[in-house]
Amino acid sequence: MVVLTGCGGGDSAGSGAGGSSTPKSGGTLTFAVGSDTGCTDPQQVASNDSIYSVRQLVDSLTDQDPQTGKIVPWLAESWDINEDATTFTFHLRDGVTFSDGTPLDAEAVKADFEAVPDLGALAGLATGYLAGVKKITADDPQTVTVTFAQPNAQFLQATSTHSLGIVSRASSKLSAQDRCTKGIVGSGPFTLAEYAANQSTTLKKRTGYAWGSSLWKKQGEAYLDQVVFKVLPEAGVRTGSLQSGQVDAIGNVGRADESALEAAGVSLEARANPGVVFGLSPNNAHPILKDAAVRQAIGYAIDRKQIADTVFNTGTEPATSVLAHTTPGYEDLSGKLAFDLDKAKRLLEDDGWSAGADGIREKDGKKLSLTITWFANSPTNQPSLELIQQQLRQAGIAVELQQNEISQFATILQTGDFELAWGNVTRADPDILRTQFSTSLANFYQVPETDLEKTLTQQAGTIDEAARDELVAQAQEDLVENAYTVPVVELQTKLGVAQRVHDLNFEASSRIQLHDTWLNGVE
Numbered sequence: 001m002v003v004l005t006g007c008g009g010g011d012s013a014g015s016g017a018g019g020s021s022t023p024k025s026g027g028t029l030t031f032a033v034g035s036d037t038g039c040t041d042p043q044q045v046a047s048n049d050s051i052y053s054v055r056q057l058v059d060s061l062t063d064q065d066p067q068t069g070k071i072v073p074w075l076a077e078s079w080d081i082n083e084d085a086t087t088f089t090f091h092l093r094d095g096v097t098f099s100d101g102t103p104l105d106a107e108a109v110k111a112d113f114e115a116v117p118d119l120g121a122l123a124g125l126a127t128g129y130l131a132g133v134k135k136i137t138a139d140d141p142q143t144v145t146v147t148f149a150q151p152n153a154q155f156l157q158a159t160s161t162h163s164l165g166i167v168s169r170a171s172s173k174l175s176a177q178d179r180c181t182k183g184i185v186g187s188g189p190f191t192l193a194e195y196a197a198n199q200s201t202t203l204k205k206r207t208g209y210a211w212g213s214s215l216w217k218k219q220g221e222a223y224l225d226q227v228v229f230k231v232l233p234e235a236g237v238r239t240g241s242l243q244s245g246q247v248d249a250i251g252n253v254g255r256a257d258e259s260a261l262e263a264a265g266v267s268l269e270a271r272a273n274p275g276v277v278f279g280l281s282p283n284n285a286h287p288i289l290k291d292a293a294v295r296q297a298i299g300y301a302i303d304r305k306q307i308a309d310t311v312f313n314t315g316t317e318p319a320t321s322v323l324a325h326t327t328p329g330y331e332d333l334s335g336k337l338a339f340d341l342d343k344a345k346r347l348l349e350d351d352g353w354s355a356g357a358d359g360i361r362e363k364d365g366k367k368l369s370l371t372i373t374w375f376a377n378s379p380t381n382q383p384s385l386e387l388i389q390q391q392l393r394q395a396g397i398a399v400e401l402q403q404n405e406i407s408q409f410a411t412i413l414q415t416g417d418f419e420l421a422w423g424n425v426t427r428a429d430p431d432i433l434r435t436q437f438s439t440s441l442a443n444f445y446q447v448p449e450t451d452l453e454k455t456l457t458q459q460a461g462t463i464d465e466a467a468r469d470e471l472v473a474q475a476q477e478d479l480v481e482n483a484y485t486v487p488v489v490e491l492q493t494k495l496g497v498a499q500r501v502h503d504l505n506f507e508a509s510s511r512i513q514l515h516d517t518w519l520n521g522v523e
Contacts, residue, residue, distance in 0.1 A: 023218070027522035028226040029501065029514070030247040032238045035377040036198045036231045038407040039180035042165045043126045044119060046425070047377050047406050048493065049251060051162055051511050053201040053229045058165025058186035061090050061109070063213040064157060064428060064508035066271075069328055071156050074213045075104065075166065075187070085153045085463050086134075089145040096211045098168040099191045106138035108169050113146065115172040116164075121414040121442050122176045125427070128435035128442070129158035151461030153468060154431030161427065161509065187211070189222040189515045203227040216515050217503065223518035235379040239496070242266055248501050248519070253494040254379050255313045261496045270315055270494040273510040274327040275426040276436055277319040279487040280372065280388070285446035286419050288370065293351035295483035298420075300344035301395035302388055304337065304488055311383045313494045319487035322433065322479045326490075329430035329459075329472035333480050337487060344395040353396065361396035369398040373418040377406040384489070385422060413444040421445075424491050428508045430472040434460055437475075437484060445484065452478045 033049035042054040061076040076090040096104040113136050116126045134149045146155070158164055171184040183192045189212065190203035209221045230247060232238045238250040239257040243264045253261065258268060280298065282289040289295060304318035317325065320334040353361035353368050361368040372388070374381050382403070389399045404412060412418055421444075425432055434456040437447050452475060459471035479485055493510040500520040505513045 023223055023502065023518040024520075024522050025221075025223045025518070026225050027223075027519040028228060029224050029249065029504075029517060029519060030228045030230060031512075032230050032232045032241055032247045032250040034231070034233055034235070034238065034252045034379065035406045036201075037377075037409070038197050040183040040192060040195050040201065041123075041167075041176075041179040042162045042184070042186075043116060043123045043167070044176065044180060044410075045162075046125060046409065047375075048426070048511060049231075049377055049406075052251065053203060053227070055162045055165070055188075055507075055511055056190040056203055056227065056514050057184065057188045057192055058162065058167060059096070059104075059188050059211065059213075060161065060165050061092075061159040062156065063215050064160040065215060066506055066508040066510075069428060069508065071160055072214045074160070075211065076159070079156070081156065083463075085151045085155070085461065086149070087145060087147045088155055088159075089139070089143060090159070092142045092144065093211055094142060096187055098185050098187045099206055100168055100170065100185045102168055102170070103141075104166060104168075104187045105141045106144035107141075108172075109144045109166055110136045110138045111169045111172045112166050113164070119176045119179075121444075122410050123163070124410065124413075124442050124444075125161070125425075125435060126163040128438075129155065129161070129164055131441055150457075151463070153460055153463055154429050154434075157429045157431075162511070190227060193226070198231055200231060201229040203229075212515055216513070218516050222515045224514060227514060233376070242496050242498065245498070248498045249504060250496045251493070252378055252380075253313055253496045255311070257496075258314055265499055267497045267499065268494060269497055269504075269506070270313070270492050271506045271510045272317070272324055272326045273424070273426040273491040273493055274324050274428040275432045275509070276322055276424055276485075277324050277487045277490045278384075278422070278424040279319060279322070279485055279489075280420045280422055281436075281445045281485045282420050282483070283416060283418055283446055284448060284484055285416070288366075288368065289419060290448075291351065292482055293347045294353075294368070295486065297344040297347040297351075297395060298392060298397065299337065299480075299483050299486045300340045300347065301392050301397065302486065302488060303339040303391055305339070306391075307384055307387055308489045311380050311387060312489060313380075313492060315494075316492045317490045319489055321476050322485055322487050323430060323472075323476060324490045327428065327430055327432075329469045331473035331476045333476060336477075336480050341394055348396060355396045359393070359396055360398045367398060368396060369400070370419050371400045371402050372420045372422055373402050373404060373412060374422040375404050375406045375409050381422060388488070414442075416444070416446065426491070426509045426511075430468075430475075431460055433472070433475050433479070437479060447484050450478075450482075452482075452484070 168185040
C-alpha cells in the first residue's frame, strides 16, 4: 500500500523512567499475555498475544513508520514499482542469513511467497496480500520481482507486516501444521528456543544479527539475551505478577486494573490499533442474518459509548466506521452508527418481527434468537458481549454467547459454523477491507456479490491517494449502511510496563518491537 497517510498515535511503549538512561545489553524480559493460538508461524497467527512473540523471529522486506505511515527499508534496501502497481521489484541487502545459516536471497523470498497460498485460509492475511500473483522471479541473488495480474496498491505495505515475514527455504517446505508446532526459521533478531503450548514461548537473542529495520535505534544485535512470553489467562494474575515483579510487562491491561498499576509505579502505554474495529460480523448467508433489516437493527440497538466507557480501558473510542480512525483512508460515519433503540425497534416491526410475550420478537413462528461466537483472547470480550446481549434484548433480540478457544478461530471462520462473530483485524492499510469482505477471497462472512466487490477491487488498483481514499470511503459507507459488519469499538492496545524496561516500542500496527528494548539492573 503505497499511498499511506499518517496512521496516528505513534506512541512509544514502556520507555521506563527508572534507573540508568544508558542502554545495556543482557537480561531476560518476561512478558505476560492472556492467550496462545497454538502456532509459532508468523504467517498463520492473527492474535496479538501470539504476534508479540513470533514477530521477533522474522524480518520483513520493508518496515512502516508508526509516526508517518511511510514505508522504509528493512531487508530490501530499495524497491521499484511500475506505474500501474502490478510489478514490485525489491533489491535485497547483502549478507543476511537465516538462523540455520542459509542465505536470505531472492530465491528464498521467492520460495517463501510461493508457499503462502498452500497455507490457505490458515494464513488468511498473508494469502490475501498475495492474491492475484502472476509470477515471482529471482532476477539475481539480490533482486526479486513480484508481478500481479491486476494492480495491487496495498502490496508494498503488506511486505512490512509480520504476515509476510520471510522464513527460510526449509520452513517454506513444511506443512501448515508443522510450521505451527515445530516452528519456523527466520532471520530476525531473536530465535525460537522453546515453545510450550498454552504455557510459554522463549526467545533467544540471535548472535551476529546485523540487518535490522532502518527505524530501529540500535545497530546490530538486540540488547536482550532472552524473552519469555508467559500465558496467564486471568487478568488479575497478570496484574498481580507485574506488581510483584514476577513479570516485566503485560498485555491487555483492563480498566479495573489501571489505577492499581499506576499506583505501583507501572507505566501504562497505549496506542490505537489501525484496521477493522471490534464488532459483530454476521454470517450474511444465515437465514435470519441475510435480512438487512435485522442486521441494521442490531447496529442501531448497540450503545457503543456505553461499552467503550464501561468495559474497555481508559481512552478507548466507540467505533465511528468499520475502520479505526488511525487507519489511512478512514471515513467518519459516526452519524450512521448512532445508538437509536427506537429506530432499531421500528426496523424490526416494519420487517414483520413482532414482540412475543417474553419480549423476544418472532416472525413466522420463529424467534429472533442469535448466537455470538467469540474467542477467549481478551478480558474485554466477555463483558462487552454480555452488555451487548442486554442492549439487544431491549430491542427484542435474544442472544446466546458461545465461547471458543483462540486456537479454533481460523477453523470456525473457515467452516462458516457461526451466526455472529466478535473480533477485529489490525492492519495499517485500508485494503484490510478487501481482505475481510471481498467475495473473491476467503469471504468468511458470506458477503453477497454486490457493487461493494467492484469498489474493493478498484481501490486495490488505485495509486492516486485521493482517488483511492474516495473508493475506500465508499466501501466503508457500503459496509456500514448494509450492516455487512456491525462496528462497535476501536481496539486500543494498552500495555503495563515495569520501570526497569526501556524502549519497548510499538510498531505501525500497534504490536511490539523488542530489538531496541533494554533493561535496567543487568550486569
